Amino acid sequence: MQIWVDADACPKVIREILLRAAERTGTPLILVANHALPVPASKLVRQLQVAKGFDVADNEIVHRIEAGDLLVTADIPLAAEALDKGAEVLSPRGERFDRGTIRAKLTMRDFMDTLRASGVQTGGPPTLSQADRQAFANQLDRLLR
Template sequence: MKIWIDADACPVVIKEILFRAAERTKRQLILIANHPLYIPPSPFIRMQQVESGFDVADNEIVKRVESGDLVITSDIPLAAEVIRKEGLVLSPRGELYTKENIGARLSMRDFMENLRNSGVDTGGQATMNQNDRKVFANQLDKLLAQ
């Protein structure tokens, strides 16, 4: 299992959890982003910079992910594509996206986007807190132990 990170939008605190997990489990961790990012020196961690542009990083992840790989993203359409390729998807808040729940998540995403496009202020996600980090770390540990 390789771990892929949709790194442009992934919170630093989550990347740090992933860096430690890659070292501990000796798994390949690849950050995909359209700008340079810091990564610690490690034989298990690398960063691939892609061109700027709409969905360029997402498309690179979909192209390279294999069945059983884990992708960290909050991007619902990317999650759906990874699931179609039989990959695992975990959000930075610890939500596991599956074949069973991704359709509902896509519908909700589209609904909220339509509301925003019509001028409704839908707010945004709450700031990530310590509990969110704990939920993510626990879910990550479960996936890596499989």
């Protein structure tokens, strides 16, 4: 198992939780982003920097992820593709995506995109709370056991 992170939009506090978990469990961690990220010197942690562009990081993750790997992302279409490849998927808020619910999430995402395109202000996600961080850490521990 490897942990893949859609790191362009992953909150720093979540990356820090992931770094500690990778070291504690001996699990390889790959941060994929279109810009350089600070990563500690570790045999387990690496950054994969991709070219800038729409979905370049997502496409690289989909190309490389394998069944049994774990992906951390809030990107619903990316989550769906990773699930199709047999990976586990966890959001930075601790929500575990699965094949039974991902289609409904894709439909809602598309609906919200349509609303935004027609000028409706939908707002963004709430700030990451302490409860979100704890939920993420708890789910991560379950998945790494």
